[in-house]
Amino acid sequence: MVTRKNTPDARNRILQAAVKIFAEKSFEGSRIEEIAKEANVPKSLIYYHFKNKDEMFEVLVHDFIKEYTNIIKSQGSHSHKPNAEEMKNSLQNDYTEFIAKNTDLIRIIFIDSLKKSTDKPIIYKIVEAMIETEESNPQISKSHNYNRDERLIGEFFTGVVPLLSYLCFQDSWINYFNMNKEECDTLFLKIMTTAHEAYHKQSSQNT
Amino acid sequence: MVTRKNTPDARNRILQAAVKIFAEKSFEGSRIEEIAKEANVPKSLIYYHFKNKDEMFEVLVHDFIKEYTNIIKSQGSHSHKPNAEEMKNSLQNDYTEFIAKNTDLIRIIFIDSLKKSTDKPIIYKIVEAMIETEESNPQISKSHNYNRDERLIGEFFTGVVPLLSYLCFQDSWINYFNMNKEECDTLFLKIMTTAHEAYHKQSSQNT
Amino acid sequence: MVTRKNTPDARNRILQAAVKIFAEKSFEGSRIEEIAKEANVPKSLIYYHFKNKDEMFEVLVHDFIKEYTNIIKSQGSHSHKPNAEEMKNSLQNDYTEFIAKNTDLIRIIFIDSLKKSTDKPIIYKIVEAMIETEESNPQISKSHNYNRDERLIGEFFTGVVPLLSYLCFQDSWINYFNMNKEECDTLFLKIMTTAHEAYHKQSSQNT
Amino acid sequence: MVTRKNTPDARNRILQAAVKIFAEKSFEGSRIEEIAKEANVPKSLIYYHFKNKDEMFEVLVHDFIKEYTNIIKSQGSHSHKPNAEEMKNSLQNDYTEFIAKNTDLIRIIFIDSLKKSTDKPIIYKIVEAMIETEESNPQISKSHNYNRDERLIGEFFTGVVPLLSYLCFQDSWINYFNMNKEECDTLFLKIMTTAHEAYHKQSSQNT
DNA sequence: TATGAATGAGTGTTCATTCAT
DNA sequence: TATGAATGAACACTCATTCAT
Numbered sequence: 001m002v003t004r005k006n007t008p009d010a011r012n013r014i015l016q017a018a019v020k021i022f023a024e025k026s027f028e029g030s031r032i033e034e035i036a037k038e039a040n041v042p043k044s045l046i047y048y049h050f051k052n053k054d055e056m057f058e059v060l061v062h063d064f065i066k067e068y069t070n071i072i073k074s075q076g077s078h079s080h081k082p083n084a085e086e087m088k089n090s091l092q093n094d095y096t097e098f099i100a101k102n103t104d105l106i107r108i109i110f111i112d113s114l115k116k117s118t119d120k121p122i123i124y125k126i127v128e129a130m131i132e133t134e135e136s137n138p139q140i141s142k143s144h145n146y147n148r149d150e151r152l153i154g155e156f157f158t159g160v161v162p163l164l165s166y167l168c169f170q171d172s173w174i175n176y177f178n179m180n181k182e183e184c185d186t187l188f189l190k191i192m193t194t195a196h197e198a199y200h201k202q203s204s205q206n207t
Numbered sequence: 208m209v210t211r212k213n214t215p216d217a218r219n220r221i222l223q224a225a226v227k228i229f230a231e232k233s234f235e236g237s238r239i240e241e242i243a244k245e246a247n248v249p250k251s252l253i254y255y256h257f258k259n260k261d262e263m264f265e266v267l268v269h270d271f272i273k274e275y276t277n278i279i280k281s282q283g284s285h286s287h288k289p290n291a292e293e294m295k296n297s298l299q300n301d302y303t304e305f306i307a308k309n310t311d312l313i314r315i316i317f318i319d320s321l322k323k324s325t326d327k328p329i330i331y332k333i334v335e336a337m338i339e340t341e342e343s344n345p346q347i348s349k350s351h352n353y354n355r356d357e358r359l360i361g362e363f364f365t366g367v368v369p370l371l372s373y374l375c376f377q378d379s380w381i382n383y384f385n386m387n388k389e390e391c392d393t394l395f396l397k398i399m400t401t402a403h404e405a406y407h408k409q410s411s412q413n414t
Numbered sequence: 415m416v417t418r419k420n421t422p423d424a425r426n427r428i429l430q431a432a433v434k435i436f437a438e439k440s441f442e443g444s445r446i447e448e449i450a451k452e453a454n455v456p457k458s459l460i461y462y463h464f465k466n467k468d469e470m471f472e473v474l475v476h477d478f479i480k481e482y483t484n485i486i487k488s489q490g491s492h493s494h495k496p497n498a499e500e501m502k503n504s505l506q507n508d509y510t511e512f513i514a515k516n517t518d519l520i521r522i523i524f525i526d527s528l529k530k531s532t533d534k535p536i537i538y539k540i541v542e543a544m545i546e547t548e549e550s551n552p553q554i555s556k557s558h559n560y561n562r563d564e565r566l567i568g569e570f571f572t573g574v575v576p577l578l579s580y581l582c583f584q585d586s587w588i589n590y591f592n593m594n595k596e597e598c599d600t601l602f603l604k605i606m607t608t609a610h611e612a613y614h615k616q617s618s619q620n621t
Numbered sequence: 622m623v624t625r626k627n628t629p630d631a632r633n634r635i636l637q638a639a640v641k642i643f644a645e646k647s648f649e650g651s652r653i654e655e656i657a658k659e660a661n662v663p664k665s666l667i668y669y670h671f672k673n674k675d676e677m678f679e680v681l682v683h684d685f686i687k688e689y690t691n692i693i694k695s696q697g698s699h700s701h702k703p704n705a706e707e708m709k710n711s712l713q714n715d716y717t718e719f720i721a722k723n724t725d726l727i728r729i730i731f732i733d734s735l736k737k738s739t740d741k742p743i744i745y746k747i748v749e750a751m752i753e754t755e756e757s758n759p760q761i762s763k764s765h766n767y768n769r770d771e772r773l774i775g776e777f778f779t780g781v782v783p784l785l786s787y788l789c790f791q792d793s794w795i796n797y798f799n800m801n802k803e804e805c806d807t808l809f810l811k812i813m814t815t816a817h818e819a820y821h822k823q824s825s826q827n828t
Numbered sequence: 829t830a831t832g833a834a835t836g837a838g839t840g841t842t843c844a845t846t847c848a849t
Numbered sequence: 850t851a852t853g854a855a856t857g858a859a860c861a862c863t864c865a866t867t868c869a870t
Contacts, residue, residue: 010854024324028236032840042856047841049854104323111321114314116230119379149386153394158402161372162364172326179356187360191406195365198405199398217830239865249831254866424851438738443649446844456852461845521735528732530725531645533793563800567808571783572816579782582735586742593770601774605820609779612819613812631833653861663835668862670833834868842860849852 011049013039018056023104026111027057057108064105065125071098072129103167110164123164127156158199162192218256220246225263230311233318234264264315271312272332278305279336310374317371330371334363365406369399425463427453432470437518440525441471471522478519479539485512486543517581524578537578541570572613576606632670634660639677644725647732648678678729685726686746692719693750724788731785744785748777771824779820783813 017039021030032053036043050056071094099106113121131152135141166188174181224246228237239260243250257263278301306313320328338358342348373395381388431453435444446467450457464470485508513520527535545565549555580602588595638660642651653674657664671677692715720727734742752772756762787809795802 024322026233026235026318026322028233029322031838033838043840044842044856044858045854048856053840107321107323111233111318114318114321114375115233115236116311116314116378117232120383121376121379124380124383149384149390150394150398152384153391154398157369157373157395157399158365162368165368165372166364168321168323169328171323172328173331176327176331177356177359183356184360187357188364191357191361191409192364194409195402195406199402202398202401238863240863250865251831251833251867252829255830260865438736440647440649440732440736442647443736445842447842457844458846458852458854459850462851467844518737521737525647525732525735528728528735528789529645529647529650530728530789530792533796535790535793535797538794538797563798563804564808564812566798567805568812571787571809571813572779575786576778576782579786580778583742585737586740587745590741590745591770591773597770598774601771602778605771605775605824606778608823609816609820613816616812616815652859654859664861665835665837665863666833669835674861831870832868833870835864835866837864837866839863840861843856843858845856845858847853847855849854 010039010041010045014041014046014049015056015060019060019104019108022057022060022108027053027108057112060105061109061122064102064109065122065129068098068126069129071095072133099163099167106164107168110168123160124156126160126164127152130155130160154199158196162195166192217246217248217252221248221253221256222263222267226267226311226315229264229267229315234260234315267312268316268329271309271316272329272336274305275333276336278302279340306370306374313371314375317375330367331363333367333371334359337362337367361406365403369402373399424453424455424459428455428460428463429470429474433474433518433522436471436474436522441467441522474519475523475536478516478523479536479543481512482540483543485509486547513577513581520578521582524582537574538570540574540578541566544569544574568613572610576609580606631660631662631666635662635667635670636677636681640681640725640729643678643681643729648674648729678733681726682730682743685723685730686743686750688719689747690750692716693754720784720788727785728789731789744781747781748773751776751781768824775820775824779817783816787813 014035017035018030021035021038024030025034030053032043032046035056036046039046046056050059074094109122112118113123131148134151135148140146170181170184173179174184221242224242225237228242228245231237232241237260239250239253242263243253246253253263257266281301316329319325320330338355341358342355347353377388377391380386381391428449431449432444435449435452438444439448444467446460447457449470450460453460460470464473488508523536526532527537545562548565549562554560584595584598587593588598635656638656639651642656642659645651646655651674653664653667656677657667660667667677671680695715730743734744752769755772756769761767791802791805794800795805
């Protein structure tokens with residue numbers, strides 16, 4: 001009499017386990033065996049639910065990007081010229097909550113996107129979604145000094161990248177530099193907000 | 208008559224090949240076989256020059272960090288409160304030149320550092336070197352409002368991370384967003400300088 | 415509302431599908447999954463109807479041999495010393511019709527019988543049935559020059575084997591050698607009849 | 622201290638082992654592990670010498686066909702209108718010797734060729750080589766009643782197929798029908814020669 | 829110094845088969 | 850009668866590493 005897992009959410013457990021292992025070892029460094037162990041399923045079940053390792057990755061990314069895009073779109077006015085106050089508040093909003101919940105997945109996407117061979121890094125979809133939302137707002141996109149390229153670069157390199165990096169490095173940073181988590185968060189937020197805001201101000205001064 | 212492998216620099220060719228492959232596939236995703244092919248040497252020669260795959264990685268990183276540290280130290284006062292002018296010039300200086308020459312290695316280190324399991328990301332050595340140099344300058348470190356934590360976070364998340372990210376994403380960015388390389392460089396520089404400077408200004412206003 | 419699988423003949427559809435897949439990939443090369451797909455039933459239904467893969471094969475072979483034997487027996491005098499005329503006519507008779515209808519199964523049996531490890535090739539049952547029928551006819555078997563071994567070898571290697579081979583190769587032969595089906599059939603029939611007849615004639619001259 | 626096999630002919634041992642196992646279990650039914658065991662090498666060595674299972678098969682077939690073709694070509698006038706005497710003698714000649722030595726490989730090729738999906742059965746190369754050699758002989762090919770299609774069908778279905786079948790079935794036949802090997806060989810030879818000759822005679826009578 | 833051959837411990841994946849319902 | 854989910858035992862193939870020369 002073999003005990004069956006009988007949990008209809010085996011598929012989800014597998015996906016969660018995959019995220020965890022991928023985040024720790026990177027995609028290539030992860031072993032199906034280990035994901036199976038983490039999910040408490042036989043590895044053959046992984047192949048019942050997914051075609052192969054790649055498909056697990058794709059499903060994970062696809063679902064994330066889909067949900068991310070939805071959140072961005074539903075937030076509408078979220079990303080333009082936030083001030084420190086708004087920024088701080090936003091840490092409790094849907095967007096940041098979602099991002100915080102998916103740190104590991106973001107890490108995976110970040111790592112994958114950094115590979116040289118990747119000519120269409122997944123991470124770009126993140127800025128794209130932000131900019132698309134922005135451009136669907138005529139007030140912004142029709143303004144005389146709107147510059148798509150500048151917006152993309154600005155949002156990505158002074159906004160998205162520092163934020164996601166912070167999420168990824170947070171734990172080891174606190175550990176390695178012996179900082180206090182609360183203070184560290186506050187400091188980062190202040191610094192990044194200042195820097196990101198500065199870009200926004202300058203950007204709007206262009207004629 | 209066997210074609211000689213140009214013996215003296217076989218080791219170097221292997222290292223260069225390793226950098227290339229690691230950058231494309233990440234450390235775990237790279238195969239010794241492929242590195243050997245890229246370096247045009249038999250697989251076994253790699254094991255003549257290096258103990259194992261890990262050692263290749265370590266040699267690569269060690270040499271890079273060593274050279275990096277030297278450059279930083281020899282530049283002395285390079286990184287504090289630069290203005291746009293200095294920043295622009297610096298693109299031609301030793302530091303940026305060195306960084307530009309080692310994009311692939313930086314990519315490798317960046318990727319490796321992003322793994323969750325890495326509690327001492329190699330990339331931290333980069334800020335550390337900067338801060339150490341800074342702190343060896345009593346004029347700066349003894350100033351009444353000097354705050355090491357803030358300096359670290361500021362330099363890392365508004366300086367190092369955006370810069371290295373730009374290096375890593377540059378090519379695919381231009382390709383994906385259909386931008387012009389020159390303009391893209393200029394735009395990034397302007398934006399990042401503005402943002403990074405803003406942090407420096409604010410930082411120095413703290414009492 | 416689930417589409418019913420047309421219950422009563424699911425078993426037959428499975429068997430037909432099995433024949434098709436076995437014929438294409440050989441028994442070992444066939445996958446239950448693929449048979450299920452071909453039969454448009456879930457994999458598990460196959461195990462409802464058959465104990466395992468081997469049993470499907472056995473059922474298929476058993477049914478074929480049974481029906482074959484019946485036809486042979488009911489034809490009685492079919493195989494001895496046919497002349498060209500009889501042979502040609504026989505192409506429309508039960509025997510050849512049955513064989514033509516079961517080309518795929520014959521192919522499967524032929525392939526299986528060719529394996530070295532098989533010491534009791536199924537295909538032998540085909541000559542056996544012919545000879546048994548013959549021997550049950552005292553007029554033939556008691557004739558002074560009747561030689562069972564010679565009959566077996568003769569019927570098998572100049573009769574059964576060429577005929578079954580032709581059935582198996584027919585399609586690809588026409589395709590590969592760019593022949594016309596009708597002519598090809600006629601040619602083969604003429605040639606094979608001549609050869610087979612020659613054996614019969616010579617055989618009966620033995621004293 | 623691990624004992625290395627150090628046999629430069631490991632590759633050959635692998636090929637021979639593959640022939641043996643393929644012949645017993647068919648290609649799909651064979652396990653690399655088993656071939657490795659038979660060849661007395663670790664299975665990884667098989668992948669050092671061959672890309673994969675398919676390549677082993679291809680190498681085997683390619684080498685066989687090449688050698689076969691050479692023999693056929695060097696025999697020149699071997700296959701046309703042989704009489705019983707010639708046929709008998711030929712059993713000791715290069716051709717038959719070669720065939721007898723490669724029974725297992727022939728079995729493998731025969732089996733593979735019988736699969737329905739194979740649109741260009743390897744076995745056809747055997748008749749092709751015979752016919753090509755024949756056609757390179759102007760005396761034959763220019764004769765007024767030479768008919769390529771008839772030659773192909775005739776040689777294949779009354780010559781090649783019975784002969785190869787006999788090779789494949791020989792052992793189990795003797796066993797199953799309880800015959801004596803010598804007598805069996807003689808009987809088959811007499812019967813097949815008669816039948817094949819008959820086709821040749823008739824063929825040459827066509828105007 | 830250099831290398832072709834060899835090897836063992838994996839590693840992703842497959843597959844016949846079974847279970848619960 | 851029927852089926853989606855599950856499973857373990859293989860299986861083909863990989864890969865870092867080592868050996869002998």
